Amino acid sequence: MRDNEQATGWSGGKNTFGDFAPGMVHYTDKVLFDEVWERPELSKRDRSLVTVAALTAMGKMDQLQFHLTHAQTNGVTVEELKEALLHLAFYAGWPNNPPQSLSPSWRPDCNVAVALQLVGL
Known part of the structure; x- marks a missing residue:
């Protein structure tokens, strides 16, 4: 995520994986939904x-x-x-x-x- 952007607040990864798989929570919520889905090219x-x-x-x-x-x-x-x-x-x-x-x-x-x-x- 770029420094000037806000997180979307997506928590689907946290809801799905909870404390069991914190890496999957991070990649789902922060990378996929906060970064990839927010890219302006599409x-x-x-x-x-x-x-x-x-x-x-x-x-x-x-x-x-x-x-x-x-x-x-x-x-x-x-x-x-x-x-x-x-x-x-x-x-x-x-x-x-x-x-x-x-x-x-x-x-x-x-x-x-x-x-x-x-x-x-």
Whole structure:
């Protein structure tokens, strides 16, 4: 964090790791959210879209649930999230993991399908 900048007050790392892993608290709260998310070269809205895409592609559904809400706080609309997830279906899931709408015999676990369900698509 630059000397003239204030911390965002983010405490997700502290809430998750507590006193168990102080290093992870530091890197999550101070480096990731106080520094990386605050860099001016990319808007928070755009960072949210990139994060949703990465988490969807990696199948990180627990983190994705938080970041879908966080993206809305950062100005991404629900319709934009739905469209991004639909677009991701073809790059991060389809045809390797077809969406849940296909017949049960064609329905393996699909990160993108789960993400689409999270936003009601």
